[in-house]
Amino acid sequence: MQINRLLEIIYILLDKKIVTAKELSEHFEVSKRTIYRDIDTLSAAGIPIYTNKGKGGGISLLDNFVINKSMLSEKEQIDILSSLQGFNALNAVDVEPVLKKLSTMFHKKNTNWIEVDLTQWGSNSDNIDKFNLLKTAILNRNIVSFNYFSSYGKITERTIEPMKLLFKGQSWYVYGFCKDKGDFRIFKVTRMKNLSCSNETFIREVPKYSWSTTEDYNNKMIKVILKIEERMAYRIYDEFDEKDILKNLDGSFTVTMTFPEDEWVYGYVLSYGNYAEVLEPKYIREIIKRKFEEGLKKYL
Template sequence: MQMNRLFEIVYILLNKKTTTAKELSQRFEVSVRTIYRDIDKLSSAGIPIYASQGKGGGISLLDDYILNKSVLSEDEQNEILFALQSLTVTQNPETGKVLSKLSSLFNKSNTHWVEVDLSPWGSDKNKTSAFTVLKNAILNHQMIEFTYYNSYGEKSRRTVEPIKLIFKINAWYLQGFCLTKNEYRTFKISRMFNIGALQEFFLDRTSDGLFVDDKKPRSQKWISVQLKFSPKGAYRVFDAFDENEIIRNSDGSFTVTTSLPENKWLVEYLLSFGTDIEILSPQSIRELIHDKLEEIILKYKK
């Protein structure tokens, strides 16, 4: 809250030039003494702010002070505005306000040169509200509680120390320490319901056991698979696999050699490619696909 107030004071002075401690204290609903303490902190941080006495006096910035030249380079300004512009699609009202103010301070008019679409979460008001709850809980080291449905449709109530929000492969996830399971877990946001922050706070844990920053979780078994895609499936091949895993064949088809997790998800994932894919190996996965297709066919036989 204090950092927001300090930022607001600088913003006011850049636009209004001069104000008084009384006006600022009324605006922020704090004492005049608190405002003067804020002025001292800003001055100690290198902001050329001063207070003058007498008629026409007040709190001011040096006339030649420009925030963008004194604090941040041109590239740093653009990076900040890009990050904020990316977050505006979550419809978090705080982000829009900060973007507007920083655009004014940096004298930047073109802040809409990029748009990041996080649909369907970004377009859902309930999920946007959940994003704000999760964000605040992470920043405040506040425990959260929610109902969760895993990939098998099993329902459970979880208490979690939230650590990080990540966006990956068209979906949002929360990473945190699950007190219910007593280990680090990753939760898909779309499966989280009735999210609420608790009046309990937590300290940072050691990094031991924290998420491995690669695509292969320690506890998950991975297998090597070889896949063949028809020319029509090219658009998904390059979306789903690394370039060095793909070989283009002379007939226009593609052969992919990669590692995938050996679980229930694998068969469903491969089936999502429809007739554009053929599993070349291993034989065990070919058999699983065959059995699943027979099961599907049986449902449509009269």
């Protein structure tokens, strides 16, 4: 208890600059004599803490003590806080107290510059709960199980050793060792249902990975060239790199996209409705044409 109290006294002094013994004794619910003994202990340990008597006096630390004693540069301090702020914005558990303490220690008060919402518009908080469960499982090395909906429409039960959360192409993924397949795989978080975390742990280390070596991403990569009407400009600039966009004289756009070939790509092209036309390759153009015809039959 005394060690915790000594550390918190330092945090309080860093935050408030000067505090009276009476305020500290009331905060910790101990006597002022105990507080003065704590001050002597801190001073004996080399902490530059001192007291001033009289009106306006109290207990304080030498200015910039922690920063001067720190082995972290100004940039390193900012980088650490930025990482914690980003993690805290994801509603990660137990990050706020650490962020507050380090912000006080580094004398940095702007800790509210980023906000991230993992949920889609109109959805509930399931994705946040899922994210936190996966984060906890990764840190504690717990095995997780779930039902997975593949890009081919198949539903499978999976048990994995989760190792990393990845963000790519506006989506979250989990990278881990799939015990059902006996190999490393990547799973899209939104396709994971009935997620549960077991008490069983694993000891496997995280290897270097490649998107192209996983089940969902070792399909043949294809380059699709689309002509998209001008009124879809908001989507084009949201979803494509500027180097892949060519503005045509008639106001339309020619866009090049490269993805693994599967049903997702076909669905993505179809999501533009009659505002997009596949120029190349020809066989993808025929696939999209056939899917439009099959969809039209449902309305005839």
